[in-house]
Every structure is written in C-alpha cells, then in structure tokens.
C-alpha cells in the first residue's frame with residue numbers, strides 16, 4: 001500500500017544505516033528515478049544525470065570519499081546526482097535542441113535563445129557559476145526522488161558530506177561536462193525511527209497580504 005503524501009512526509013528521514021540485506025525492486029527504483037526525471041528545471045534544460053550504483057566494490061571505494069558514511073555501503077541503490085555543465089552552454093548546441101523540442105516557430109526559438117543567453121550571461125560566464133545554478137536545480141530532482149521513495153516505504157538520505165573531486169575521480173567524471181551535486185542512497189532502514197526536529201510553522205512562514 002502506498003503512503004499518502006502526508007504520511008510520506010512523516011516517514012521520510014535522513015536514514016543513517018540501511019539494512020544491507022534488503023534490496024529495492026527494479027520497479028520501485030524506476031518509480032523513484034522517474035520522479036527525478038520529471039522534475040522541473042530552469043528553461044527546461046534538464047541539466048542533470050543520475051548514476052545508479054549497486055556494485056558493492058564501487059560503493060566500498062566511494063565510502064572513504066564520502067566521510068566514511070555507512071549509508072554509502074549499506075544502501076541498496078546509491079544514486080549519484082550530477083549537475084550539467086557543458087549542456088547549458090549555448091555553444092554546445094544543446095540549449096537550442098532543448099527549446100526546439102517544443103515545436104515552436106523559428107522566430108520564437110530565436111527569441112528564447114537570445115533571452116536565455118542574455119538573462120544568464122553572468123551565470124554562463126564560468127563553470128563554477130554554472131555549477132551553482134545547475135546544482136541548485138538538481139535538488140528538486142533529489143527531493144522528488146526521496147518523496148517518491150517515501151510513498152513506497154523506501155528510505156533515503158541526501159548526502160553532501162563528500163570530497164567532490166575524489167568522488168568525481170573515482171567515477172571518472174569528465175568535469176567539463178558534469179560535476180557532482182549530491183549523493184542519495186536508497187534502501188530500507190535498520191531499526192531507525194524518524195524523529196523530525198523542525199522550526200515552528202510561524203517561524204518559517206510569513207504571509208504577506
């Protein structure tokens with residue numbers, strides 16, 4: 001039985017240790033990844049890639065580069081979210097392809113490409129600026145994946161506690177094309193209870209009428 005959205009909000013927590021005997025089914029991991037794939041992205045660029053790691057040797061290699069966190073090796077599926085770098089540069093020709101998917105007339109396509117390049121001039125001026133922009137967007141994909149997992153009673157943990165260069169080198173990432181944004185292990189918790197600690201509603205929400 002799938003959890004309601006409300007139930008899944010209460011179920012999800014940053015899982016610290018997974019039961020390494022329990023594996024996520026192919027159907028469930030596809031459901032989770034699909035929630036990432038269908039996430040919103042700025043100008044519809046989808047500047048991300050999801051690596052799904054189940055190889056135990058590779059997980060063992062990655063763990064020291066991720067502050068030796070137990071989730072890396074005990075999870076069922078380790079999803080590595082990469083932020084696109086090259087694919088958002090106008091000169092790569094990819095933004096044009098992304099816009100062209102919407103079957104618009106040539107003049108609209110030209111308009112959007114011009115708007116894109118002008119609006120993002122500063123963002124596109126360096127790979128570090130691009131990373132800041134695209135990595136931010138990958139958080140939507142990651143959050144959607146974790147919510148989808150929770151709906152099916154599957155645990156997760158968003159992980160930024162890593163040495164970015166080390167992880168990228170282990171995974172042979174071409175840094176001109178992609179940079180590491182986030183690691184999200186998925187699996188089933190081992191005797192853990194979620195106890196959410198949160199600020200009060202009124203402290204984080206302000207209605208402006």
Ligand SMILES: Cc1cc2nc3c(=O)[nH]c(=O)nc-3n(C[C@H](O)[C@H](O)[C@H](O)COP(=O)(O)O)c2cc1C
Nearest residue numbers: 012013014015016069157158159160161162196197
């Ligand atoms: C960007 C980001 C990075 C995080 N990195 C780690 C991490 O490296 N290791 C970890 O155990 N939890 C990590 N967390 C989980 C947070 O510590 C956790 O979400 C927060 O303390 C609230 O707890 P809860 O999610 O269990 O309710 C990270 C969360 C976010 C959003």
